[in-house]
Amino acid sequence: MPAPHPMNGVERYSATAQLLHWMTVFLVVAAYITSVGGSETRVYSSANDVSRSLHELLGISVFALTLLRVCWRLIFPPPKSPEMPAWMELGARFGHWTIYALLVLVPVTAILGAWFEGHPLTVLVLGNIQPWLPQSRQIGLVLANIHGWLGDVLIWLAGIHAAAALYHHFWRRDTVLISMLPDR
Ligand code: HEM
Ligand code: HEM
Known part of the structure; x- marks a missing residue:
């Protein structure tokens, strides 16, 4: 009889949790690629209408998906992680919640920034959503700036996070990466 494959019976994230994770990855990367930088005039010029609206649609989808995902996560606990030093486990937990915080803060600063700017x-498909805040250009500009910054931080952190997942898989040869992949 063949020996059982070591990856059989691995506790994984549920199919829903995995779907939410990988959809978020796709949307965040796409939002980053479509982001328009530069002055307010450039961002809102008609030449950048398509890119900016696509960026806003992708980003708002990230926001909606994250609210759903955090609720899901609070109801359904993640799988038990494999043996690892306490500092590593703590680091992972801190990293994940920092990423969740950014997945909320990045869209929120963008939406409030745009509205404060007026x-x-x-x-795109949802059409225009008019500001329902009093205009305050100074606050709006600061928030828009913070948004761009936090967007960069999110991408960097996600990159380190992905590198950590690969490190677990190829160096430690544990089940961390497998737990976020479908059972074949
Ligand atoms: C996870 C989602 C998002 C990511 C990763 C992201 C990323 C970024 C980045 C990196 C920039 C700066 C581009 C540069 O300076 O080169 C930017 C700008 C911008 N983003 Fe997002 N964004 C996201 C969501 C959103 C949402 C939901 C909106 C909706 C309002 C939005 C609206 C904007 C606008 C209007 C700018 C230009 C800011 C300005 O006036 O300077 N973004 N985004
Ligand atoms: C924009 C990109 C990404 C974002 C925003 C992101 C976000 C997250 C978050 C918030 C978690 C925590 C899940 C939870 O327990 O509630 C997570 C887990 C995980 N992610 Fe990502 N991720 C990204 C990209 C990637 C990539 C590219 C990989 C693979 C190379 C990956 C592999 C994993 C794995 C294996 C876990 C489970 C970790 C564990 O159980 O300790 N992620 N991700």
Whole structure:
């Protein structure tokens, strides 16, 4: 009889949790690629309408998905992680919740920033969503700036996070990466 494969019976994230994770990965990367930088005039110029609206649609989808995902996560606990030093486990937990915080803060600063600047959200299929805040350009500009910054931090952190997952798989040869992949 063949020996059982060591990856059989691994506790994985549920199919729903995996779907939410990988959809988020796709949307965050796409939002990053479509982001428009530069001055307010450039961002809201008609030449950048398509890119900006696509960016806003992708980003708002990240936001909606994250709210759903955090609820899901609070109801359904993740699988038990494999043996690892306490500092590593703590680091992973801290890293994950920092990423969740950014998945909320990045869209929120963008939406509030645009509204304070007096711009509607331009969300392709959803049409325009007019500001319902008093205009305050100074606050709006600061928030828009913070948004771009936090977006960069999110991408960096996600990159380190992905590298950590690969490190677990190829160096430690544990089940961390497998737990976020479908059972074949
Ligand atoms: C996870 C989602 C998002 C990521 C990763 C992201 C990333 C970024 C980045 C990196 C920039 C700066 C681009 C540069 O300076 O080169 C930016 C700008 C911008 N983003 Fe997002 N974004 C996200 C969600 C959103 C959402 C939901 C909106 C909706 C309002 C939005 C609206 C904007 C706008 C209007 C700018 C230009 C800011 C300005 O006026 O300077 N973003 N985004
Ligand atoms: C924008 C990109 C990404 C974001 C925002 C992201 C976000 C997250 C978050 C928030 C968690 C915590 C799940 C939980 O327990 O509630 C997680 C787990 C995980 N992610 Fe990602 N991720 C990204 C990209 C990637 C990539 C590229 C890989 C693979 C190379 C990956 C592999 C994993 C694995 C294996 C776990 C489970 C970790 C564990 O149980 O300790 N992620 N991710």
